[in-house]
Protein backbone atom coordinates (compact mmCIF):
# COMPACT_ATOMS: atom_id res chain seq x y z
CA UNK A 578 0.00 0.00 0.00
CA UNK A 579 1.22 3.49 -0.79
CA UNK A 580 2.23 6.04 1.81
CA UNK A 581 -0.55 8.00 3.44
CA UNK A 582 -3.08 5.21 3.22
CA UNK A 583 -4.25 2.86 5.91
CA UNK A 584 -6.46 -0.12 5.36
CA UNK A 585 -8.16 -2.68 7.47
CA UNK A 586 -10.82 -5.25 6.88
CA UNK A 587 -14.22 -4.81 8.47
CA UNK A 588 -16.69 -7.46 7.47
CA UNK A 589 -14.79 -7.98 4.22
CA UNK A 590 -15.09 -4.36 3.08
CA UNK A 591 -11.67 -2.82 2.58
CA UNK A 592 -11.64 0.41 4.57
CA UNK A 593 -9.12 2.95 3.43
CA UNK A 594 -8.18 6.46 4.31
CA UNK A 595 -6.57 7.74 1.16
CA UNK A 596 -4.52 10.86 0.64
CA UNK A 597 -6.78 12.10 -2.17
CA UNK A 598 -9.88 14.17 -1.42
CA UNK A 599 -12.32 11.62 -0.05
CA UNK A 600 -15.32 14.02 -0.11
CA UNK A 601 -17.97 11.62 1.20
CA UNK A 602 -18.09 8.83 3.70
CA UNK A 603 -20.73 6.32 2.75
CA UNK A 604 -22.66 4.79 5.59
CA UNK A 605 -23.88 1.42 4.30
CA UNK A 606 -26.84 -0.20 6.04
CA UNK A 607 -24.56 -2.64 7.75
CA UNK A 608 -21.12 -1.10 7.54
CA UNK A 609 -19.30 2.22 7.61
CA UNK A 610 -17.03 2.35 4.61
CA UNK A 611 -14.56 5.07 3.70
CA UNK A 612 -12.99 6.08 0.40
CA UNK A 613 -11.34 3.69 -2.05
CA UNK A 614 -7.79 3.40 -3.29
CA UNK A 615 -5.53 6.44 -3.27
CA UNK A 616 -3.97 8.05 -6.32
CA UNK A 617 -0.50 6.64 -5.69
CA UNK A 618 -1.78 3.07 -5.66
CA UNK A 619 -3.93 3.66 -8.76
CA UNK A 620 -1.15 5.45 -10.67
CA UNK A 621 1.05 2.36 -10.37
CA UNK A 622 -1.60 0.41 -12.29
CA UNK A 623 -1.69 2.77 -15.29
CA UNK A 624 -0.69 0.75 -18.39
CA UNK A 625 1.85 3.04 -20.07
CA UNK A 626 3.12 1.35 -23.26
CA UNK A 627 6.60 -0.17 -23.22
CA UNK A 628 9.15 1.37 -25.61
CA UNK A 629 9.02 -1.72 -27.82
CA UNK A 630 5.22 -2.07 -27.73
CA UNK A 631 3.17 -2.79 -30.80
CA UNK A 632 -0.61 -2.68 -31.21
CA UNK A 633 -0.93 -6.39 -30.45
CA UNK A 634 1.25 -6.46 -27.37
CA UNK A 635 -0.62 -3.44 -25.96
CA UNK A 636 -3.83 -5.44 -25.69
CA UNK A 637 -6.65 -6.60 -27.91
CA UNK A 638 -10.16 -5.62 -26.89
CA UNK A 639 -13.08 -7.47 -28.48
CA UNK A 640 -16.32 -5.64 -27.92
CA UNK A 641 -19.55 -7.52 -28.64
CA UNK A 642 -22.03 -4.69 -28.49
CA UNK A 643 -24.50 -2.46 -30.31
CA UNK A 644 -27.80 -3.99 -31.36
CA UNK A 645 -29.75 -2.29 -34.15
CA UNK A 646 -31.69 -0.45 -31.40
CA UNK A 647 -28.56 0.87 -29.62
CA UNK A 648 -25.55 1.34 -31.95
CA UNK A 649 -24.50 4.34 -29.82
CA UNK A 650 -23.59 2.14 -26.86
CA UNK A 651 -21.04 0.27 -29.00
CA UNK A 652 -19.60 3.58 -30.27
CA UNK A 653 -19.16 4.92 -26.74
CA UNK A 654 -17.64 1.76 -25.29
CA UNK A 655 -15.26 1.30 -28.23
CA UNK A 656 -14.03 4.90 -28.25
CA UNK A 657 -13.51 4.72 -24.47
CA UNK A 658 -11.60 1.46 -24.89
CA UNK A 659 -9.24 3.00 -27.45
CA UNK A 660 -8.72 6.07 -25.28
CA UNK A 661 -8.00 3.87 -22.26
CA UNK A 662 -5.09 2.31 -24.12
CA UNK A 663 -6.23 -0.86 -25.89
CA UNK A 664 -3.89 -1.42 -28.85
CA UNK A 665 -6.48 -3.05 -31.08
CA UNK A 666 -10.19 -2.48 -30.60
CA UNK A 667 -12.49 -4.73 -32.57
CA UNK A 668 -16.27 -4.25 -32.47
CA UNK A 669 -18.67 -7.08 -33.27
CA UNK A 670 -22.13 -5.52 -33.68
CA UNK A 671 -25.46 -5.98 -35.43
CA UNK A 672 -25.19 -5.76 -39.21
CA UNK A 673 -27.43 -2.69 -39.14
CA UNK A 674 -25.13 -0.94 -36.64
CA UNK A 675 -21.90 -1.44 -38.60
CA UNK A 676 -22.13 1.70 -40.70
CA UNK A 677 -22.77 3.84 -37.62
CA UNK A 678 -19.84 2.41 -35.66
CA UNK A 679 -17.45 2.64 -38.65
CA UNK A 680 -18.47 6.20 -39.37
CA UNK A 681 -18.04 7.22 -35.74
CA UNK A 682 -14.36 6.29 -35.51
CA UNK A 683 -12.35 4.96 -38.47
CA UNK A 684 -9.64 3.44 -36.23
CA UNK A 685 -12.10 0.80 -34.99
CA UNK A 686 -12.13 -2.61 -36.65
CA UNK A 687 -15.84 -3.34 -37.17
CA UNK A 688 -17.38 -6.73 -37.94
CA UNK A 689 -20.82 -8.29 -38.00
CA UNK A 690 -21.44 -10.12 -34.75
CA UNK A 691 -22.31 -13.26 -36.70
CA UNK A 692 -18.51 -13.48 -37.16
CA UNK A 693 -17.94 -13.61 -33.36
CA UNK A 694 -16.64 -17.10 -32.50
CA UNK A 695 -15.52 -16.95 -28.86
CA UNK A 696 -14.67 -20.64 -28.55
CA UNK A 697 -12.43 -20.49 -31.65
CA UNK A 698 -10.46 -17.43 -30.55
CA UNK A 699 -6.73 -18.14 -30.28
CA UNK A 700 -5.72 -19.09 -26.71
CA UNK A 701 -4.30 -16.12 -24.77
CA UNK A 702 -0.52 -15.86 -25.29
CA UNK A 703 1.99 -14.40 -22.83
CA UNK A 704 2.74 -10.80 -23.74
CA UNK A 705 -0.41 -10.52 -25.89
CA UNK A 706 -3.20 -9.76 -23.43
CA UNK A 707 -6.78 -9.78 -24.60
CA UNK A 708 -10.26 -9.30 -23.14
CA UNK A 709 -13.88 -9.20 -24.21
CA UNK A 710 -16.66 -6.80 -23.24
CA UNK A 711 -20.15 -8.00 -24.06
CA UNK A 712 -23.57 -6.40 -23.68
CA UNK A 713 -23.33 -2.62 -24.12
CA UNK A 714 -26.38 -1.77 -26.20
CA UNK A 715 -27.79 -5.30 -26.11
CA UNK A 716 -31.53 -5.16 -26.46
CA UNK A 717 -32.66 -7.57 -23.71
CA UNK A 718 -35.92 -8.06 -25.64
CA UNK A 719 -33.85 -9.65 -28.45
CA UNK A 720 -33.70 -13.17 -27.04
CA UNK A 721 -31.61 -14.31 -30.01
CA UNK A 722 -28.72 -12.58 -28.26
CA UNK A 723 -28.93 -15.11 -25.42
CA UNK A 724 -27.01 -17.73 -27.40
CA UNK A 725 -24.33 -15.16 -28.33
CA UNK A 726 -23.89 -14.39 -24.63
CA UNK A 727 -24.00 -17.96 -23.34
CA UNK A 728 -21.56 -19.11 -26.04
CA UNK A 729 -19.20 -16.37 -24.92
CA UNK A 730 -19.52 -17.16 -21.20
CA UNK A 731 -18.88 -20.82 -22.02
CA UNK A 732 -16.17 -20.54 -24.66
CA UNK A 733 -14.17 -17.33 -24.13
CA UNK A 734 -11.00 -18.04 -22.16
CA UNK A 735 -9.59 -14.57 -21.49
CA UNK A 736 -11.12 -12.05 -19.06
CA UNK A 737 -14.76 -11.23 -19.83
CA UNK A 738 -16.73 -8.14 -18.80
CA UNK A 739 -20.54 -8.42 -18.98
CA UNK A 740 -22.53 -5.17 -19.06
CA UNK A 741 -25.83 -3.59 -20.11
CA UNK A 742 -28.54 -5.73 -21.69
CA UNK A 743 -26.38 -8.88 -21.46
CA UNK A 744 -26.78 -8.81 -17.67
CA UNK A 745 -30.54 -9.36 -18.04
CA UNK A 746 -29.84 -12.34 -20.30
CA UNK A 747 -27.36 -13.77 -17.77
CA UNK A 748 -29.79 -13.43 -14.86
CA UNK A 749 -31.20 -16.97 -14.72
CA UNK A 750 -30.18 -20.46 -13.61
CA UNK A 751 -28.31 -21.21 -16.87
CA UNK A 752 -26.40 -17.94 -16.75
CA UNK A 753 -25.44 -18.45 -13.13
CA UNK A 754 -24.31 -22.02 -13.78
CA UNK A 755 -22.16 -21.02 -16.76
CA UNK A 756 -20.65 -18.10 -14.84
CA UNK A 757 -19.77 -20.42 -11.96
CA UNK A 758 -18.25 -22.95 -14.38
CA UNK A 759 -16.06 -20.15 -15.77
CA UNK A 760 -14.91 -19.32 -12.27
CA UNK A 761 -14.20 -22.99 -11.50
CA UNK A 762 -12.06 -23.15 -14.67
CA UNK A 763 -10.07 -20.11 -13.47
CA UNK A 764 -11.48 -17.77 -16.13
CA UNK A 765 -12.00 -14.20 -14.96
CA UNK A 766 -15.41 -12.52 -15.20
CA UNK A 767 -16.40 -8.98 -14.27
CA UNK A 768 -20.03 -7.79 -14.02
CA UNK A 769 -20.87 -4.07 -14.11
CA UNK A 770 -24.57 -3.70 -13.19
CA UNK A 771 -26.45 -0.54 -12.26
CA UNK A 772 -29.06 -0.89 -9.50
CA UNK A 773 -31.78 -2.24 -11.82
CA UNK A 774 -29.45 -4.77 -13.43
CA UNK A 775 -28.15 -5.88 -10.00
CA UNK A 776 -31.72 -6.54 -8.86
CA UNK A 777 -32.22 -8.70 -11.97
CA UNK A 778 -29.01 -10.64 -11.25
CA UNK A 779 -30.23 -11.26 -7.69
CA UNK A 780 -33.54 -12.57 -9.05
CA UNK A 781 -31.62 -14.89 -11.39
CA UNK A 782 -29.57 -16.26 -8.49
CA UNK A 783 -32.74 -16.81 -6.45
CA UNK A 784 -34.27 -18.68 -9.38
CA UNK A 785 -31.17 -20.90 -9.55
CA UNK A 786 -31.31 -21.58 -5.81
CA UNK A 787 -34.98 -22.55 -6.07
CA UNK A 788 -34.24 -24.86 -9.00
CA UNK A 789 -31.42 -26.48 -7.07
CA UNK A 790 -33.65 -26.92 -4.01
CA UNK A 791 -36.48 -28.46 -6.06
CA UNK A 792 -34.04 -30.88 -7.72
CA UNK A 793 -32.65 -31.89 -4.31
CA UNK A 794 -36.20 -32.49 -3.02
CA UNK A 795 -36.86 -34.76 -6.01
CA UNK A 796 -33.60 -36.52 -5.32
CA UNK A 797 -32.30 -35.70 -8.82
CA UNK A 798 -28.70 -34.72 -9.45
CA UNK A 799 -28.21 -31.73 -11.69
CA UNK A 800 -25.65 -29.11 -12.67
CA UNK A 801 -26.74 -26.84 -9.80
CA UNK A 802 -26.50 -29.59 -7.20
CA UNK A 803 -25.15 -28.33 -3.89
CA UNK A 804 -25.42 -24.67 -4.96
CA UNK A 805 -27.07 -23.58 -1.70
CA UNK A 806 -24.31 -25.27 0.34
CA UNK A 807 -21.58 -23.37 -1.49
CA UNK A 808 -23.08 -19.94 -0.74
CA UNK A 809 -22.61 -18.29 2.65
CA UNK A 810 -25.63 -17.79 4.91
CA UNK A 811 -25.14 -14.00 4.60
CA UNK A 812 -25.06 -14.25 0.80
CA UNK A 813 -28.24 -16.32 0.68
CA UNK A 814 -30.00 -13.94 3.08
CA UNK A 815 -28.99 -10.92 0.95
CA UNK A 816 -30.27 -12.55 -2.25
CA UNK A 817 -33.61 -13.20 -0.53
CA UNK A 818 -34.03 -9.57 0.61
CA UNK A 819 -36.29 -7.21 -1.36
CA UNK A 820 -33.89 -4.26 -1.34
CA UNK A 821 -30.53 -5.10 0.18
CA UNK A 822 -27.86 -2.46 0.84
CA UNK A 823 -25.60 -2.09 -2.23
CA UNK A 824 -22.38 -3.20 -0.50
CA UNK A 825 -23.91 -6.46 0.70
CA UNK A 826 -25.71 -6.98 -2.62
CA UNK A 827 -22.44 -6.57 -4.55
CA UNK A 828 -20.78 -9.13 -2.29
CA UNK A 829 -23.66 -11.63 -2.58
CA UNK A 830 -23.66 -11.34 -6.39
CA UNK A 831 -19.88 -11.76 -6.55
CA UNK A 832 -20.11 -14.91 -4.45
CA UNK A 833 -23.09 -16.34 -6.39
CA UNK A 834 -21.79 -15.67 -9.93
CA UNK A 835 -18.11 -16.25 -9.09
CA UNK A 836 -17.26 -12.87 -10.61
CA UNK A 837 -15.89 -9.47 -9.64
CA UNK A 838 -18.95 -7.20 -9.42
CA UNK A 839 -18.79 -3.40 -9.78
CA UNK A 840 -22.23 -2.27 -8.60
CA UNK A 841 -22.59 1.23 -10.05
CA UNK A 842 -24.47 4.18 -8.61
CA UNK A 843 -23.71 7.50 -6.89
CA UNK A 844 -21.23 5.33 -4.95
CA UNK A 845 -19.78 2.22 -6.64
CA UNK A 846 -18.97 -0.97 -4.73
CA UNK A 847 -16.45 -3.40 -6.17
CA UNK A 848 -16.82 -6.88 -4.68
CA UNK A 849 -14.89 -10.08 -5.34
CA UNK A 850 -15.95 -13.71 -4.98
CA UNK A 851 -13.56 -14.12 -2.00
CA UNK A 852 -15.80 -11.78 0.03
CA UNK A 853 -13.61 -8.66 -0.13
CA UNK A 854 -15.09 -5.36 -1.32
CA UNK A 855 -13.99 -1.80 -1.86
CA UNK A 856 -15.76 1.48 -2.47
CA UNK A 857 -15.27 4.12 -5.17
CA UNK A 858 -16.85 7.40 -4.16
CA UNK A 859 -15.11 9.97 -6.36
CA UNK A 860 -18.08 10.42 -8.70
CA UNK A 861 -20.39 13.30 -9.46
CA UNK A 862 -24.08 13.46 -10.35
CA UNK A 863 -22.94 14.95 -13.68
CA UNK A 864 -22.40 11.26 -14.55
CA UNK A 865 -26.12 10.51 -14.28
CA UNK A 866 -26.72 10.57 -18.05
CA UNK A 867 -27.38 7.87 -20.64
CA UNK A 868 -24.28 6.22 -22.02
CA UNK A 869 -21.86 6.91 -19.16
CA UNK A 870 -22.04 3.23 -18.16
CA UNK A 871 -21.11 2.19 -21.70
CA UNK A 872 -18.07 4.45 -21.49
CA UNK A 873 -17.12 2.84 -18.16
CA UNK A 874 -17.42 -0.67 -19.63
CA UNK A 875 -15.08 0.30 -22.49
CA UNK A 876 -12.54 1.80 -20.09
CA UNK A 877 -12.47 -1.20 -17.75
CA UNK A 878 -12.45 -3.58 -20.72
CA UNK A 879 -9.38 -1.83 -22.13
CA UNK A 880 -7.59 -2.16 -18.79
CA UNK A 881 -8.44 -5.88 -18.68
CA UNK A 882 -7.18 -6.16 -22.26
CA UNK A 883 -3.90 -4.59 -21.14
CA UNK A 884 -3.39 -7.31 -18.56
CA UNK A 885 -4.77 -5.80 -15.36
CA UNK A 886 -6.37 -8.16 -12.88
CA UNK A 887 -10.21 -7.69 -12.78
CA UNK A 888 -10.23 -6.07 -9.32
CA UNK A 889 -7.51 -3.61 -10.29
CA UNK A 890 -9.12 -2.94 -13.68
CA UNK A 891 -12.43 -2.18 -11.96
CA UNK A 892 -10.87 0.04 -9.29
CA UNK A 893 -8.74 2.02 -11.77
CA UNK A 894 -11.44 2.19 -14.45
CA UNK A 895 -14.11 3.42 -12.03
CA UNK A 896 -11.74 6.02 -10.55
CA UNK A 897 -10.64 7.32 -13.98
CA UNK A 898 -14.27 7.48 -15.12
CA UNK A 899 -15.29 9.43 -12.02
CA UNK A 900 -12.31 11.81 -12.29
CA UNK A 901 -13.11 12.37 -15.98
CA UNK A 902 -16.67 13.24 -14.93
CA UNK A 903 -15.45 15.72 -12.33
CA UNK A 904 -12.98 17.39 -14.69
CA UNK A 905 -15.60 17.54 -17.43
CA UNK A 906 -18.10 19.08 -14.98
CA UNK A 907 -15.55 21.69 -13.89
CA UNK A 908 -15.12 22.74 -17.52
CA UNK A 909 -18.63 22.28 -18.86
CA UNK A 910 -20.83 22.49 -15.72
CA UNK A 911 -22.52 19.50 -14.12
CA UNK A 912 -25.55 20.20 -16.31
CA UNK A 913 -23.86 19.93 -19.69
CA UNK A 914 -21.58 16.89 -19.36
CA UNK A 915 -22.54 14.03 -21.71
CA UNK A 916 -21.09 10.53 -22.03
CA UNK A 917 -18.83 11.52 -24.97
CA UNK A 918 -17.18 14.18 -22.79
CA UNK A 919 -15.83 11.51 -20.43
CA UNK A 920 -13.77 10.17 -23.32
CA UNK A 921 -12.49 13.66 -24.11
CA UNK A 922 -11.55 14.31 -20.47
CA UNK A 923 -9.93 10.92 -19.78
CA UNK A 924 -6.40 12.35 -20.34
CA UNK A 925 -7.07 14.92 -17.58
CA UNK A 926 -8.23 12.12 -15.30
CA UNK A 927 -5.01 10.20 -15.94
CA UNK A 928 -2.95 13.32 -15.15
CA UNK A 929 -4.99 13.96 -11.99
CA UNK A 930 -4.32 10.44 -10.74
CA UNK A 931 -0.62 10.69 -11.60
CA UNK A 932 -0.13 14.10 -10.02
Ligand SMILES: NC(=O)C1=CN([C@@H]2O[C@H](COP(=O)(O)OP(=O)(O)OC[C@H]3O[C@@H](n4cnc5c(N)ncnc54)[C@H](OP(=O)(O)O)[C@@H]3O)[C@@H](O)[C@H]2O)[C@@H](O)CC1
Pocket residue numbers: 646647648649650651712713714715716740741742743771772773774841842867868869870871
Ligand atom coordinates in the same frame (compact mmCIF):
# COMPACT_ATOMS: atom_id res chain seq x y z
N1 LIG B 1 -26.68 5.53 -26.60
C1 LIG B 1 -27.05 4.26 -26.41
O1 LIG B 1 -27.13 3.49 -27.36
C2 LIG B 1 -27.36 3.81 -25.05
C3 LIG B 1 -27.68 2.47 -24.86
N2 LIG B 1 -27.88 1.96 -23.65
C4 LIG B 1 -28.12 0.52 -23.58
O2 LIG B 1 -29.49 0.33 -23.41
C5 LIG B 1 -29.71 -0.97 -22.88
C6 LIG B 1 -30.70 -0.85 -21.75
O3 LIG B 1 -30.09 -0.23 -20.62
P1 LIG B 1 -30.88 0.76 -19.65
O4 LIG B 1 -30.00 0.93 -18.47
O5 LIG B 1 -31.26 1.98 -20.38
O6 LIG B 1 -32.22 0.02 -19.30
P2 LIG B 1 -32.55 -1.15 -18.29
O7 LIG B 1 -31.47 -2.19 -18.24
O8 LIG B 1 -33.89 -1.63 -18.59
O9 LIG B 1 -32.50 -0.46 -16.85
C7 LIG B 1 -33.38 0.55 -16.51
C8 LIG B 1 -34.32 0.03 -15.46
O10 LIG B 1 -33.55 -0.29 -14.30
C9 LIG B 1 -34.04 0.40 -13.15
N3 LIG B 1 -32.97 0.95 -12.32
C10 LIG B 1 -32.83 0.73 -11.01
N4 LIG B 1 -31.73 1.29 -10.55
C11 LIG B 1 -31.16 1.91 -11.59
C12 LIG B 1 -29.97 2.67 -11.71
N5 LIG B 1 -29.15 2.89 -10.70
N6 LIG B 1 -29.66 3.17 -12.93
C13 LIG B 1 -30.47 2.95 -13.99
N7 LIG B 1 -31.60 2.22 -13.91
C14 LIG B 1 -31.94 1.70 -12.72
C15 LIG B 1 -34.91 1.51 -13.68
O11 LIG B 1 -35.97 1.56 -12.78
P3 LIG B 1 -36.74 2.96 -12.43
O12 LIG B 1 -35.65 3.89 -12.01
O13 LIG B 1 -37.40 3.35 -13.68
O14 LIG B 1 -37.62 2.54 -11.36
C16 LIG B 1 -35.31 1.06 -15.07
O15 LIG B 1 -36.56 0.41 -15.03
C17 LIG B 1 -28.35 -1.50 -22.40
O16 LIG B 1 -27.88 -2.46 -23.29
C18 LIG B 1 -27.48 -0.27 -22.46
O17 LIG B 1 -26.12 -0.59 -22.74
C19 LIG B 1 -27.82 2.78 -22.45
O18 LIG B 1 -26.55 2.57 -21.90
C20 LIG B 1 -28.08 4.25 -22.75
C21 LIG B 1 -27.29 4.76 -23.92
Ligand SMILES: Nc1ncnc2c1ncn2[C@@H]1O[C@H](COP(=O)(O)OP(=O)(O)O)[C@@H](O)[C@H]1O
Pocket residue numbers: 770771841842843844845860861862863864865866867868869870871872873898
Ligand atom coordinates in the same frame (compact mmCIF):
# COMPACT_ATOMS: atom_id res chain seq x y z
N1 LIG C 1 -25.59 10.51 -8.94
C1 LIG C 1 -24.47 9.93 -9.37
N2 LIG C 1 -23.28 10.22 -8.77
C2 LIG C 1 -22.14 9.63 -9.21
N3 LIG C 1 -22.07 8.75 -10.24
C3 LIG C 1 -23.21 8.42 -10.85
C4 LIG C 1 -24.45 8.98 -10.46
N4 LIG C 1 -25.41 8.47 -11.26
C5 LIG C 1 -24.79 7.62 -12.12
N5 LIG C 1 -23.47 7.60 -11.87
C6 LIG C 1 -22.46 6.79 -12.60
O1 LIG C 1 -22.78 6.87 -14.00
C7 LIG C 1 -22.68 5.58 -14.60
C8 LIG C 1 -24.06 5.18 -15.11
O2 LIG C 1 -24.02 3.89 -15.64
P1 LIG C 1 -25.32 3.18 -16.25
O3 LIG C 1 -26.45 3.37 -15.34
O4 LIG C 1 -24.92 1.82 -16.62
O5 LIG C 1 -25.57 4.08 -17.54
P2 LIG C 1 -25.93 3.71 -19.05
O6 LIG C 1 -26.61 2.36 -19.01
O7 LIG C 1 -26.85 4.78 -19.51
O8 LIG C 1 -24.69 3.68 -19.83
C9 LIG C 1 -22.12 4.66 -13.53
O9 LIG C 1 -20.72 4.63 -13.60
C10 LIG C 1 -22.57 5.33 -12.22
O10 LIG C 1 -21.73 5.00 -11.14
